[in-house]
Amino acid sequence: MMKRWLVLFALTLSLPLQAAPAADIDSSAAAQLYGQHCQSCHGADRLGGMGPALLPESLERLKPAEISRTIRQGRSATQMAGFASQLSEEQISQLTAYVQSAPATPPRWSEADMRASHRQPVALSSLPAKPQYTANPLNLFVVVEAGDHHVTVLDGERFRPITRFASHYAVHGGPKFSPDGRFVYFSSRDGWVTQYDLYSLQVVADIRVGLNTRNIAVSDDGNWILAGNTLPQTLVLLDAHGLAPVKTIAVRDAAGHPSRVSAVYEAAPRHSFVVALKDVPELWEISYDRHAAPVYPGLVHDYQMGEALAQPGFLTPRVTPLSMVLDDFYFDPSYQHVLGASRSGQAQVISLDARSKVADLPLDGMPHLGSGISFERDGHRIMATPNLKGGQLSFVDMDSWQLIKQVQLPGPGFFLRSHENTPYAWADSMMSAHKDTLSIIDKRSLSVVRQLVLRPGKTTAHVEFTRDGRYALVSVMENPGELIVVDAQTLREVAALPMAKPIGKYNVFNKVNRSEGTSH
Structure with missing residues (x-):
């Protein structure tokens, strides 16, 4: 077996x-x-x-x-x-x-299929208490290589690979981490969720939750994983300590119309998951708050699951009706507001407490809010987002929800990244003829101060910073490709590692501490 x-x-x-x-x-x-x-x-x-x-x-x-x-x-x-x-x-x-083409018989994936797919090759009780290497476990990078479907675990101080292992086909949605940074969780397009131990460098558990999965989120107490599916149209709750399935929620509106899941996010201050739906104009908030119960350090026993599931409001969607279907969104720092956008170019600010729209956002084209960042400027909190059509960055005052400025880039890009310890934000133009160009934007003046071409003619994108913000790691998304390390102050290249189309890299510390310059 x-x-x-x-x-x-x-x-x-x-x-x-x-x-x-x-x-x-x-x-x-x-x-x-x-x-x-x-x-x-x-x-x-x-x-x-x-x-x-x-x-x-x-x-x-x-x-x-x-x-x-x-x-x-x-x-x-x-x-x-x-x-x-x-x-x-x-x-x-x-x-x-x-x-x-679609199969003649619509494919199905039942709870029985899910449970039959579940594998846990390593007992949690057998895992070591400390990392089995000398690198700083909070300054590791997890690098997803799409060229040959592998993952590299990289030392973020020496910039040396620690290990490399095979992943499922088409890992996507960005890996998610346990609150202490020990475990990393992956989801793949064809429904697999994997738990990997960054201390012992091995797969702990694996389960197929559906036939097509959008992404996953990890609860802030480290006990739960919520996976959002487009096929079947469900949400699946997993025990984060071994990925045993706990509950399946059919995604339907009040009239019974089914919907695919567009995205699942975790709202830590609210102890809840927030779910965007692809086919009905609703936003769901699903609470996992168990009245500040202590975090259980091992597998969640059946009786604990039963207690949680029996509590009023636990895992019951709280629905906010919308005037449009959201395809992408971004939280304000308090997680009281969702900034949402549709593929048609509409954008709104929605209050999760009032469950209603509070403002329209003046963002046209196709803003990619999921790659947005926020930062302080002149006493105001500013949100910046790239645009998948217009090729510009938009800067919005998060107090007034007004557009402050738009900065034109060489062409449309997908990612925007920064770090609290750098005055610069980095934007790519990977969806244009200038796919090799990175624009460096001063967060004080909101202007481009330099355009950086590291590998002429190569698709260059997805910047992620080391824990201290001193170095920026840049993906050359080719196969063969590279991971380039750049001094974030001098903008000089200091190292390059061969990779197979590294579509993303994720720093453990920045992710678990919610760095203001990276996606959450």
Whole structure:
């Protein structure tokens, strides 16, 4: 059983997909090709096995040409072989269209399926009390490498890898940490949630909570994980100490209309999770407050689960009706307000206490609030956000909710990062022809003071700072790619590490202490 679990964990491989099937697909012939060449690894129902799920929801980010290339050439560092010698171009096109199309029978994932997938290869009681290495455990970086689906644990002082291990296919949403920084939790697009021990450097537990998962959040007491799914349309509560499933919540509005989950966030001061829905105009707040009960240091026993679930208000969604569907949002420092935006470019400020809109935000285009930062300037708290369409940064006064200034960048970007110990914010333009350019913005003058090109022509983005803010780590999102270490004061490169498309890196201290310059 242990060997089988390790194989399933390590061999999360291969072919992804997007929506919109190609025209003129011969579904019968394509299904036969799938059964002959793909079924043994990806499952007869396309829900995954040794390979990942081949469903439109799970593999939506890949273009048809990328899918065809994977079928033709295979995928390095996995057991996904290439089929160029076995399939014609017409057959490859048929398979590409087939895996992009919805299955004839809607896929299902029950609580029984979830429990059957649960693995806990390491007993929590057997874990060491201290880190098994000399590096500072609070200044580690967890680096997600999408190029070959691995994770590197990096010493944030010496900038040396401590270990590297295989992840599930398409880890996303940013890993989340336990409050003490000991455990890191990952979620993947095809529904896997993994608990990893940063002291002993090993996987502790693994469970598949759905077929397509948006992201996860960890409660501020360290006891609970909430996972948000788009397939099936559920929220799943897990015991954070071993990932045993505790409760599944169907995501529906008062009229019974189901909704996919857009995102799940943790609001620590409120002892609650906040959930954005993709298909209905509602915002949910789900309390996990157990009246300041002490944090249980091990597995949550059944009787404790029962006590928690029986308490009034525990895990009962508190619904805020909205005038629009939120796709992205950001909390103010008090966590009393949510700044939310839709894909249509509308943006609002919503009070979680009053459960109503309190202001419109003057942000057009497509603000990416999830990458926003906030900082103090002239006695005011300022929020800054990039824009996925307009290619500018917007600065908003969080007292008046008024737009202060917009700063034009070389092109649209995705990430904005800073640190409380630096006067600068770093923005990329990775979604434009200037994908290699980082703009350095002075938080005092709200102006660009320098544009930095570290690797001409290479996609350069996602800055994360060391614990003290002295160094900025920058991703070259190519395969092969690099992780570049830059002195945050002089802006000079001091080190570079080869990586396989490092799409994100996350500093333990900054995450658990909610640094004002990083995403939460």
